[in-house]
Amino acid sequence: MARAVIGKEFGPPEAYALGELPAREVAPHEVRVAIRAAGISFVDVLTAQGQYQVKPPLPFCPGSEAAGIVKETGSKVAEFYIGDRVAFSGWGGMFAEEAVVPASSLQTIPAGMNFTEAATFSVSYTTAWHALVDRGKLQSGETLLVLGAGGATGYAAVQVGKHLGARVIASASSKAKRELALAGGADAAVEARADEWREQVRAANNGKGVDIVFDPVGGDATDPAFRSLGWGGRHLVIGFPGGIGSLRTNLPLLKGASLIGVDIRQFGEKEPQRASENRKTIFALAEQGILRPKIAKRYPLDRFREAMEEAVIGQCAGRIVFDLASS
The missing domain is CATH 3.90.180.10 (Medium-chain alcohol dehydrogenases, catalytic domain)
Structure with a gap:
């Protein structure tokens, strides 16, 4: 047994x-x-x-x-x-x-x-792919802000975003995690707990708001991250180990922005064919050495x-x- x-x-x-x-x-x-x-x-x-x-x-x-x-x-x-x-x-x-x-x-x-x-x-990279491609519609040349960039799905999002042609800004809580994100392809890294975090993010994107936020953190990180979006931005909710955050509903209106949920478990249950295709795609990229x-x-x-x-x-x-x- x-x-x-x-x-x-x-x-x-x-x-x-x-x-x-x-x-x-x-x-x-x-x-x-x-x-x-x-x-x-x-x-x-x-x-x-x-x-x-x-x-x-x-x-x-x-x-x-x-x-x-x-x-x-x-x-x-x-x-x-x-x-x-x-x-x-x-x-x-x-x-x-x-x-x-x-x-x-x-x-x-x-x-x-x-x-x-x-x-x-499989789980981290299919989550990142589904979030950025299926839900966020990330386009080459857009800016992607990844919260928790030293974690499982965050690090995967850094690599997937870079492969898709985005400028990637990684937010992580420790020097080791920021160095990992940079080694994974991030263009810039900011300290997640810094008092001037939003200023760091804006400076890393040449004074502009970002196009997509990849958020597997939640809690107190969600509101300032959403406020860092530019016009028409998309905030992807992956998870909330930091707690369930709150967001003022006037913010999406003022920014023309969207709050988008990403549930990889239900996606696999309700759209098994697309989920299978995504899995084959990420493993093909792994075989090429692009994702790891x-x-x-x-x-x-x-x-x-x-x-x-x-x-x-x-x-x-x-x-x-x-x-x-x-x-």
Whole structure:
């Protein structure tokens, strides 16, 4: 039987323990994957605590993205074979040594991408792509302001925005995170907690308002970021680990600007074909070396509490990952 992080009730990492997953058969359209790496995000921990906007059924195994090797395929799976290297995402179940998932959720890992990179790639980069291309309609030559640019989706947005031809301004809370964003392609970086933050943003864009705000932060960051938009700007709401911010409704009117929600989970459920096409696009760009996550720390599965706590603190410049291949 495979080991997994399991909680009988929602709560902090201390509420979870290593247990054994009950074996289950692979359905005709499913695949069993031996997990070699799993990404750890703030949202994963939030979901484990029962504080996400949608609560999964209990008992619950956290984790929403992983990578590994196909070890068994269902009778109607024709596109994947035993031994294939694959990345996948889903609603829980990834903090484990194996997972049974729909074949439709799998993506072949490009040559040159290792398991830890693949395990932290799909969710962040599909979110950034969906936000900037489908929702924000980012055009080459526009200016993109990325909040939380040293975090998972923020760093992905820096790379995607640069690939799409934008001038990218990265906002991050630490020097290490700003340096990471600049190394990822940002044209300028500003200190997220600076008193003169808006002045820094405006100076970085030659005194003009920005075209798009990519906001995975929320809280007190939302209002000044929206005020930094130029005429016709778009503010993309990705998440709110900083809390749910408030916004005066006269601001969109005065700026001719839009507040746009981005929900990658519902997008995948309601528009699976477009979501699949987006996933194929970002993995093709990864194969070309254009998009690639940065791994900050690796943990074995038995140190899951420490890893989850570090994901909540959010001080790492880069991704935190379970490395099961070397466990």
